[in-house]
Amino acid sequence: MAAQPPPAAQGGRLRFWLGVVVGAAFLAVLWFTVDMAAVGALLVRATWPPLALALLAYALDFLLRAWRFRLLLDPGGRDVPFAPTVAPFVASFGISDILPFRLGDVFRVYWFHRRFALPVGHVLGAMVVERVLDLVSILMVAGVALMLVDSTLPAEIVAQFRLVLAVAVIASLAVLLSPALIEGLAGLIERKLPFAAAAKLAETARAVARAVRGSGGPKRIAGMVLLSFALWLLESLVMLGAWVSLGGSVTEGLRPLVAFAFSTLGTLVPALPGHFGSYEFFGMLSYRAVGVGAEQATATILLAHLMLWLPTALFALGWLAAARTGSPLRLLRAG
Known part of the structure; x- marks a missing residue:
């Protein structure tokens, strides 16, 4: 009988195929509900100067972000010089x-581990903190x-969105500023939920707490949050340029800012590689919520x-071609 893949591999495959189905469904919804001929006509008339400025900002x-x-x-x-890290950092996003x-x-984990002899757990911890910083920052954006823009949604729905975002920001900041709170939560999970999945969740929570401690004190973390907020505003200039x-x-400009924020949050939903499907769907819904026509929004x-x-x-x-690899998998196996 053929060997069965481990649960982690099965979970990865399940998420991949779920992303394919969900992403394709989102794109199909756009295809059948939006006048794509009108979208194409709008795209043909795009002007280049705003796009050039947007790409410079990107x-x-x-x-x-590499810094x-x-x-x-x-x-x-002292141990990780900046210049050699930029190209592989950017390449890691392109590979995904x-x-x-x-x-x-x-x-990214493999490259930084091999290049600078950093423990794998240390690199993973830095990536976890990076993702939490990004999450809290895009929630803040x-x-x-949402507080500043005029929306076509009912006031009650907008108020509920604002409340949810405020709670999410506070919870994320608590994670970043209080590693002791995370460890206490991990212990509570282990005591109250005696399941294997709960034990893994508690272990992950403790890893996050260690990573937060290794990133510096509350003042440094607060500075990182402000930097991350500025980074997301800088990236939002791509949507403004379009x-x-x-x-x-x-x-x-607040309209594209709303669409940028919620389309980015929409990438948390499984989709095709590159987040195709979820990004378009949630971005179009966001534009529609602030009164932009479907074709203009989709384009x-x-x-x-x-x-x-x-x-x-x-x-x-x-970069991979310059490194004479030909594929990320060969690079991962390279000694």
Whole structure:
């Protein structure tokens, strides 16, 4: 009888196929509910100067993100020089945008472990803190945008969205600023939920607490939160650039900011590699909620997503080719 894949591998395959189905379903909804001929006509009329400025902002965003990750890996700045980390950091995102199973994350852990002799757990911990910083920051962006923009949704629904975002931001900040609270939660999970899955969850929580402690004190973490908030605002300029390129007004910049925040949060839903499907669906819904027509919304989302996806994907392919590997898997096996 053939050997069965381990549970982790089965879970990865399940998530992949779920992403394929869900992502394809989201794209199908757009295809059959939006006039794609009108969307194409809008895209053909896109102007280049706003897109060029948006891409410059995106390049700066990734440079600063690489710097932030290096700070999380090496708070003292003694063991991990900055310059060699930028290209593999960016390439890791491109790999995940092309291939399934988050292989870019696997590549990043492996590369930093081998290049700087860092423990695998240390690199994983820095990535966990990075993801929590990103989550709390994009929630903050969504909250600010939702408070300032005029919405076509009923006031009660908008108020509930704001409340949920506020609670999520407070909870995320508690995770970042109080590792003792995380460890206490891990112990509570083990005592109250005597299941194998609960034990793994508690172990993960303790790993997060260790990673937060290794990243510095509350003052340093608060600075990281502010930096991360600024990074997401910088990345949102890609959506603003697409909006202006397609005829939108800069004075209506809160609309693309709302769409950017909620389309990014939508990538938490399983989708195709590169987050295709979920990004478009939730972005279009967000634009519709602030009074933008379906065709204009879809064209802007598609153009912004292309600008977010294509540069990192091409960079990953170019960097891997320059490293004479030909594939991320060969690079992972390289000694």
